[in-house]
Amino acid sequence: MIKIPYEQVLDKIKSNSELGTEDIEAKIKQKMDQLSGLISKEGAAHIIANELGVQLYDQFSGRLQIKNILPGLRDVEVLGKITQKYEVKEFKVGERAGKMGSFVIGDETGTIRAVMWGDIAEKLNELKKDDVVKITAAYSRENNGYKELHMNERSELEINPDGETVEVKIVEEKQERKKINELKQGDNVEVLGTIVDMFDPKFFEMCSECNKRAKNEGKCELHPESPITYSYVLNAFLDDGTDNIRIVMFKEQVEAFLSQNNEGMLKIKENPESFSEMKQNLLGSIVKLGGKAVNNQMFDRLEFIANKVDLTPDPKEEIKKMEENAI
Numbered sequence: 001m002i003k004i005p006y007e008q009v010l011d012k013i014k015s016n017s018e019l020g021t022e023d024i025e026a027k028i029k030q031k032m033d034q035l036s037g038l039i040s041k042e043g044a045a046h047i048i049a050n051e052l053g054v055q056l057y058d059q060f061s062g063r064l065q066i067k068n069i070l071p072g073l074r075d076v077e078v079l080g081k082i083t084q085k086y087e088v089k090e091f092k093v094g095e096r097a098g099k100m101g102s103f104v105i106g107d108e109t110g111t112i113r114a115v116m117w118g119d120i121a122e123k124l125n126e127l128k129k130d131d132v133v134k135i136t137a138a139y140s141r142e143n144n145g146y147k148e149l150h151m152n153e154r155s156e157l158e159i160n161p162d163g164e165t166v167e168v169k170i171v172e173e174k175q176e177r178k179k180i181n182e183l184k185q186g187d188n189v190e191v192l193g194t195i196v197d198m199f200d201p202k203f204f205e206m207c208s209e210c211n212k213r214a215k216n217e218g219k220c221e222l223h224p225e226s227p228i229t230y231s232y233v234l235n236a237f238l239d240d241g242t243d244n245i246r247i248v249m250f251k252e253q254v255e256a257f258l259s260q261n262n263e264g265m266l267k268i269k270e271n272p273e274s275f276s277e278m279k280q281n282l283l284g285s286i287v288k289l290g291g292k293a294v295n296n297q298m299f300d301r302l303e304f305i306a307n308k309v310d311l312t313p314d315p316k317e318e319i320k321k322m323e324e325n326a327i
């Protein structure tokens with residue numbers, strides 16, 4: 001199923017029927033009750049749209065603006081300008097080895113990461129920043145709560161096609177404030193709460209050449225001679241009075257959260273006891289985090305993947321926000 005965010009389905013029904021938001025939501029709730037909890041809110045909204053004859057997918061043929069690319073599309077055409085380019089990486093999964101290349105493109109509606117698999121990845125070497133690219137027959141998916149565009153052997157990539165220009169607007173993702181008990185899968189929001197528990201950081205050996213996990217006894221399968229660097233992940237629990245949620249932080253966010261640089265982190269790795277003092281200092285402190293609420297399918301729970309860490313939220317600002325939200 002194409003993943004159209006709930007709000008978008010709601011808007012679509014609203015603009016294509018006589019019903020107001022309350023009526024639509026009542027119908028959705030009724031449908032969920034009718035199916036006794038066997039269906040998600042999104043799923044119920046899809047059914048209601050179908051019942052009302054509201055076409056949800058009409059904008060999904062031909063060229064799409066980046067903001068309209070939703071996870072699960074099979075045949076995407078998009079025109080964008082390259083804003084960032086990464087190196088071609090080689091990977092090996094079991095007996096399968098291959099190449100992967102990625103870059104970021106933007107248009108007037110936003111940016112998206114584009115990933116190329118197989119021989120098409122070689123095209124990366126022909127690309128420069130600010131090139132305009134026309135991508136056809138790509139597919140879209142979700143990765144860690146972010147939309148991505150993927151290209152395979154079927155896909156085509158045209159560099160600087162005649163007569164095509166692109167204006168890039170970097171859309172700063174506005175992270176609206178939400179309470180923890182309001183969080184839903186895919187929300188890209190800000191939460192404010194108290195750190196009530198945290199776990200020891202976990203360290204991972206990474207290949208300095210391809211930046212992938214070095215899984216072969218601390219060596220990269222493809223670059224066994226390359227030095228190892230470390231990345232880390234830290235889990236904590238944040239409570240805002242409405243509920244609590246597991247926070248997942250990766251390298252940069254861990255460094256910001258613990259006020260350490262990479263060197264400091266490696267000291268913690270060598271001397272894990274030094275972490276307990278840091279932990280005591282952070283427990284009970286109020287922090288503001290930006291990030292995405294993501295469903296961890298293995299444990300069937302919602303987690304918050306932080307991408308911004310603010311250890312000293314300004315109390316005045318926060319009170320103002322609370323008052324705004326109360327209106």
Ligand SMILES: [Zn+2]
Nearest residue numbers: 207210220223
């Ligand atoms: Zn490697």
